[in-house]
Amino acid sequence: MAGDKSKQNRTSQSQPALLKINNLKTPLFGPLNLSVAAGECVAIRGKSGAGKSIFLRAIADLDPNEGEVTLNGKNRNTMPANEWRRKVMLLPAESGWWADRVGEHFENTDNIDDLLEALSLPADIVTWLVRRLSTGERQRLGIARALALKPKILLMDEPTAALDPQVTNNVETLMRQQLANGVGIVLITHDPDQGRRLGDRRLLLEDGALVVERNTPDSEGQQP
Amino acid sequence: MSTYISLSYFDVALASVFIIINGLISIAFKLGLAQKLFFVSLRMAAQLFLVGLLLNWIFTLSSPWLTAGVALAMGLFAGREIWARQDKRLAGVWGYGIGTGAMMFSGMLVAVVALSAMIEPQPWWSPRYALPLFGMILGNTMTGVSLALDNITTMADRERTAIEARLMLGMTRWQAMLPFVRRSLRAGFMPIINAMAAMGIVALPGMMTGQILSGVAPQEAVKYQILIMLLIGGATGLGVIGATLASTYRLTDDRHRLRLDMLEQK
Numbered sequence: 001m002a003g004d005k006s007k008q009n010r011t012s013q014s015q016p017a018l019l020k021i022n023n024l025k026t027p028l029f030g031p032l033n034l035s036v037a038a039g040e041c042v043a044i045r046g047k048s049g050a051g052k053s054i055f056l057r058a059i060a061d062l063d064p065n066e067g068e069v070t071l072n073g074k075n076r077n078t079m080p081a082n083e084w085r086r087k088v089m090l091l092p093a094e095s096g097w098w099a100d101r102v103g104e105h106f107e108n109t110d111n112i113d114d115l116l117e118a119l120s121l122p123a124d125i126v127t128w129l130v131r132r133l134s135t136g137e138r139q140r141l142g143i144a145r146a147l148a149l150k151p152k153i154l155l156m157d158e159p160t161a162a163l164d165p166q167v168t169n170n171v172e173t174l175m176r177q178q179l180a181n182g183v184g185i186v187l188i189t190h191d192p193d194q195g196r197r198l199g200d201r202r203l204l205l206e207d208g209a210l211v212v213e214r215n216t217p218d219s220e221g222q223q224p
Numbered sequence: 225m226s227t228y229i230s231l232s233y234f235d236v237a238l239a240s241v242f243i244i245i246n247g248l249i250s251i252a253f254k255l256g257l258a259q260k261l262f263f264v265s266l267r268m269a270a271q272l273f274l275v276g277l278l279l280n281w282i283f284t285l286s287s288p289w290l291t292a293g294v295a296l297a298m299g300l301f302a303g304r305e306i307w308a309r310q311d312k313r314l315a316g317v318w319g320y321g322i323g324t325g326a327m328m329f330s331g332m333l334v335a336v337v338a339l340s341a342m343i344e345p346q347p348w349w350s351p352r353y354a355l356p357l358f359g360m361i362l363g364n365t366m367t368g369v370s371l372a373l374d375n376i377t378t379m380a381d382r383e384r385t386a387i388e389a390r391l392m393l394g395m396t397r398w399q400a401m402l403p404f405v406r407r408s409l410r411a412g413f414m415p416i417i418n419a420m421a422a423m424g425i426v427a428l429p430g431m432m433t434g435q436i437l438s439g440v441a442p443q444e445a446v447k448y449q450i451l452i453m454l455l456i457g458g459a460t461g462l463g464v465i466g467a468t469l470a471s472t473y474r475l476t477d478d479r480h481r482l483r484l485d486m487l488e489q490k
Contacts (some may be wrong), residue, residue, distance in 0.1 A: 082395055
């Protein structure tokens, strides 16, 4: 697989952690530990309700939680939470919209043409009405809106759940570009193949703990 | 021009005919309003009878402490109305405290300034002036504050995805809540803005009509009405802003999170 080769080039075991999570816990899970290096993608699977989304929310500090989370060695508690979230960007499964037009949801629409193109979105989509958008368009615009802010870490919750294979491929290409630029990604996916394509490490969230996913015949998914 | 016409209790009872018609319509179309309308009318009449008696007594005694006590009781009662009119409300003492506090603070401030610097009765707290004035201010502020509060809490709950999307994009809690704070402020200001816009053209205000009916020259009544409307507008605005900002503060935390767990869990 082409993805595997670029994966090996991207990461080496000796890289220091960009994002480091120590004993992160909420009333619903934990304590969990995880570290993500620059340019590394950690793919997490788990049953519905296992707490994957809540885990990402806790990293982004969106819900009350305990534990130590650092970016480049800097504890998130030493900076305002809004600043933290700009660097450690959460992309939820359902994107939120608050204004009528697409463009109003971007801080700046000047330099997003490349992003839109990479996501197979027309450049004039910024003038469209949000209520006219399809689920897939919303999902991709959510990605574009987040990437435009150039975060250091991406916490992606099912980023391609509503997308067809062609567009999923575009999104994955964009994710690989981000990884190549040194962005770290924590990816939640239900799709084991996507986990294998993108994940430098694959983990399972089970019974409130993160475990390394083994290549069982089931998870390996034989190609026809 | 002192031609005051006294009403008989029969005249008053006759006025309920139209409410009864409303009740019948509600029953016919199963609108579920008849019972509410009936009880609220009864309650209104009983409250006013009692307050008439009470005012008589208070005016006769003319004590500053009693006046202050009655004003406080009015405020606490209006606060309960605000609390009851919210669909989603803040849990615990905050659900009652924010609305009541904002309304009382702005109402008292405006009433005290108006009494001591504009109307200037002797003494300035004279219950004959202080209580009706405070009552008018309170009634309108209550409407504004309850609308604004209902709006901000309902919106925080319903627009959670949008608010959190703004937080995820690196906004502070105040930035993230701003569009919804604006909408709540607008909702809170709307009744008083509408009332002011319609004043004198669509509606002759109650107090002015009352003064004219009891023999005061219209241009004198108009001066009073303008003063009162400006006071009401000012107090409503302060109350609405105070209550909305305090609720926004309570619905978020210092790590810029949306805290819907601060709402009453039904």
